[in-house]
Amino acid sequence: ERIGVLGIPFSKGQSRVGTEYGPEVLRNGGIVRKLQNLGCHVQDHGDVEVIQVENDDPEENAKNPRTVGLTSKLIADKVERVLRSEDICLGLGGDHSMAIGTIAGNARVEPDLVVLWIDAHADINTPMTSDSGNIHGMPLAFLVRELESYVPKLPGFEWLSPCIHAKDIAYIGLRDVDAGERKIIEKFGITAFSMQEVDKYGINEVVERALRAVDPEGKRPIHLSFDVDAMDPTLTPSTGTPVIGGLSLRETYYIAEEVARTGRLSMVDVAEVNPLLGDEKDKKLTVDMTISVIQRFFGNRRGG
Ligand SMILES: N[C@](CCCC[B-](O)(O)O)(CCN1CCCCC1)C(=O)O
Numbered sequence: 036e037r038i039g040v041l042g043i044p045f046s047k048g049q050s051r052v053g054t055e056y057g058p059e060v061l062r063n064g065g066i067v068r069k070l071q072n073l074g075c076h077v078q079d080h081g082d083v084e085v086i087q088v089e090n091d092d093p094e095e096n097a098k099n100p101r102t103v104g105l106t107s108k109l110i111a112d113k114v115e116r117v118l119r120s121e122d123i124c125l126g127l128g129g130d131h132s133m134a135i136g137t138i139a140g141n142a143r144v145e146p147d148l149v150v151l152w153i154d155a156h157a158d159i160n161t162p163m164t165s166d167s168g169n170i171h172g173m174p175l176a177f178l179v180r181e182l183e184s185y186v187p188k189l190p191g192f193e194w195l196s197p198c199i200h201a202k203d204i205a206y207i208g209l210r211d212v213d214a215g216e217r218k219i220i221e222k223f224g225i226t227a228f229s230m231q232e233v234d235k236y237g238i239n240e241v242v243e244r245a246l247r248a249v250d251p252e253g254k255r256p257i258h259l260s261f262d263v264d265a266m267d268p269t270l271t272p273s274t275g276t277p278v279i280g281g282l283s284l285r286e287t288y289y290i291a292e293e294v295a296r297t298g299r300l301s302m303v304d305v306a307e308v309n310p311l312l313g314d315e316k317d318k319k320l321t322v323d324m325t326i327s328v329i330q331r332f333f334g335n336r337r338g339g
């Protein structure tokens with residue numbers, strides 16, 4: 036497998052400083068070398084250029100729209116270029132608004148992709164249903180074709196056309212879903228396995244059902260968007276919106292190993308690592324746990 040690593044040092048999809056240092060701490064944690072040690076061919080493509088628009092006033096309750104929109108276009112362009120020369124792109128974020136660009140870019144190369152969204156949150160608020168105005172809680176709303184008429188065209192987003200269908204998405208790990216998001220998930224029948232289903236069926240059954248729901252014939256490329264807050268905060272404390280009762284390390288490993296086993300992984304987003312939150316121990320734990328999970332997307336199996 037040829038892996039292209041792409042840093043996405045972005046934080047303007049939310050209001051806490053720090054996620055812009057995510058790529059740096061993950062690289063310093065040795066992710067490139069660790070993947071090479073797995074026998075992968077790893078090329079580091081550097082960082083996406085981040086655009087900072089002056090006087091970027093909120094629009095329709097969405098914060099930093101121009102900065103997020105224009106940076107998302109650069110992310111999409113870079114992801115498309117990486118995926119033209121590599122088999123898989125590993126996007127190191129950065130807040131979860133990064134997924135607007137990574138999915139848009141991936142879809143240009145793999146138009147038939149499906150999305151597995153591993154997260155405590157649904158990240159599908161429209162600017163109107165969001166209570167925070169933080170675009171990291173909205174990325175999927177900008178990407179889903181069925182939501183196009185519900186999402187205003189924000190300044191900076193002129194370049195973006197929705198590129199996935201609601202039925203192409205499956206959630207695992209949900210435990211903090213807003214009212215508006217629940218309505219959207221129900222209305223469009225989006226496949227969603229919350230932590231309750233993980234407890235009810237077990238992670239093996241959940242992963243099997245999620246994959247079958249979005250890709251019953253087992254042939255579509257997979258965009259895996261991993262928000263580190265999907266894991267229990269005892270494992271990844273340095274993140275902006277922690278929610279107790281999360282995935283265990285072994286459950287998260289299992290998801291990664293099963294997705295790797297499909298052989299159809301196209302892109303992995305690693306979102307919401309914020310090394311400025313918590314103490315040094317929290318930061319190191321978060322980085323170490325995140326890197327150990329990433330390795331399992333790329334062939335490190337507990338069974339050897
Ligand atoms: N849904 C939230 C949180 C989004 C998290 C983004 B992610 O997953 O990338 O980390 C919820 C906001 N709201 C905060 C106050 C209490 C109720 C929920 C929002 O801001 O939209």
Ligand SMILES: [Mn+2]
Pocket residue numbers: 154155156262264265276307
């Ligand atoms: Mn989240």
Ligand SMILES: [Mn+2]
Pocket residue numbers: 131154156158171262306307
């Ligand atoms: Mn998220």
Ligand SMILES: [Mn+2]
Pocket residue numbers: 262264274275276277307
């Ligand atoms: Mn978060």
